[in-house]
Amino acid sequence: MSRQPENWRAPMHNVLVTGGSRGIGLAIGRRLVGAGYNVIAAARRESDDLKAAISESGGRLHFRACDLAVIDAIPAFAKLVRDEFGPIYGLVNNAGLGTEGLLATMHNSEIEALVQLNVLSPIILTKYVARQMMADGAGRIINISSIIATTGYNGLSVYGATKAAATGFTRSLAREVGKLGITVNAIAPGFIDTELTNNLSEDGRKRIAGRSALRRLPETDDVARMVEYLLGEGGRNITGTVFTVDAGNTA
Numbered sequence: 001m002s003r004q005p006e007n008w009r010a011p012m013h014n015v016l017v018t019g020g021s022r023g024i025g026l027a028i029g030r031r032l033v034g035a036g037y038n039v040i041a042a043a044r045r046e047s048d049d050l051k052a053a054i055s056e057s058g059g060r061l062h063f064r065a066c067d068l069a070v071i072d073a074i075p076a077f078a079k080l081v082r083d084e085f086g087p088i089y090g091l092v093n094n095a096g097l098g099t100e101g102l103l104a105t106m107h108n109s110e111i112e113a114l115v116q117l118n119v120l121s122p123i124i125l126t127k128y129v130a131r132q133m134m135a136d137g138a139g140r141i142i143n144i145s146s147i148i149a150t151t152g153y154n155g156l157s158v159y160g161a162t163k164a165a166a167t168g169f170t171r172s173l174a175r176e177v178g179k180l181g182i183t184v185n186a187i188a189p190g191f192i193d194t195e196l197t198n199n200l201s202e203d204g205r206k207r208i209a210g211r212s213a214l215r216r217l218p219e220t221d222d223v224a225r226m227v228e229y230l231l232g233e234g235g236r237n238i239t240g241t242v243f244t245v246d247a248g249n250t251a
């Protein structure tokens with residue numbers, strides 16, 4: 001049976017991507033612009049790579065500065081985006097810190113910063129954006145977790161806790177907002193080369209790739225493709241689940 005395609009790629013379908021200035025977030029922004037979305041990339045600073053992507057985007061990629069660790073600023077930021085761009089169709093909670101450290105010696109301030117940016121901030125931002133989506137009767141929310149949420153990794157206990165929070169949040173929120181036409185999913189990437197992971201040595205990278213079924217590392221655009229899928233027609237009946245993008249590291 002053929003189905004009339006829904007208007008998923010309308011030019012003004014807005015997607016807010018946090019941490020959109022580099023790494024995985026920038027790859028998501030680039031891909032979504034290519035797919036016809038209007039993307040608002042939020043981060044503290046506009047990177048040179050983002051500037052270049054904006055100038056090539058034909059007016060579909062935008063930067064709005066926001067320090068998402070400042071929780072009290074989040075409601076006004078959500079309103080600013082809505083007032084300026086109109087309804088937000090997609091929210092990608094991607095901004096995150098990857099601070100490593102043995103729990104016993106980690107500063108409390110580092111622990112707090114991780115929980116603040118990786119857990120509290122996306123929950124509060126989602127609260128305000130989901131309210132708008134509820135009024136609009138549609139929306140797609142995607143939370144970027146990590147395979148560390150389930151595998152564990154020496155020196156990443158706090159980070160792992162924050163990424164497990166993202167999947168727990170995803171599942172229950174999907175139950176809560178599904179009846180309003182909103183989907184909520186998580187993506188769990190494996191190790192990807194970005195600034196967040198630049199502490200890992202070349203040997204470490206090779207070891208991770210060698211342990212993966214495909215003998216390589218996933219790339220930022222692999223995550224971006226999954227985001228595109230979840231925002232599109234293919235994602236209409238997918239909610240409350242976690243997609244692993246790790247080149248078979250956990251297979």
Ligand SMILES: NC(=O)c1ccc[n+]([C@@H]2O[C@H](COP(=O)([O-])OP(=O)(O)OC[C@H]3O[C@@H](n4cnc5c(N)ncnc54)[C@H](OP(=O)(O)O)[C@@H]3O)[C@@H](O)[C@H]2O)c1
Nearest residue numbers: 019021023024043044045067068095096146191192194196
């Ligand atoms: N790379 C990996 O191997 C990997 C694997 C699994 C999951 N992940 C997850 O994927 C997401 C993106 O990671 P990535 O590797 O692309 O990291 P990244 O290259 O370090 O990029 C982080 C992004 O978050 C933004 N950000 C950081 N602090 C912020 C703040 N206070 N307010 C607003 N934006 C802030 C950064 O911009 P500014 O610094 O300018 O604010 C940047 O755009 C994270 O949630 C990470 O946990 C990454």
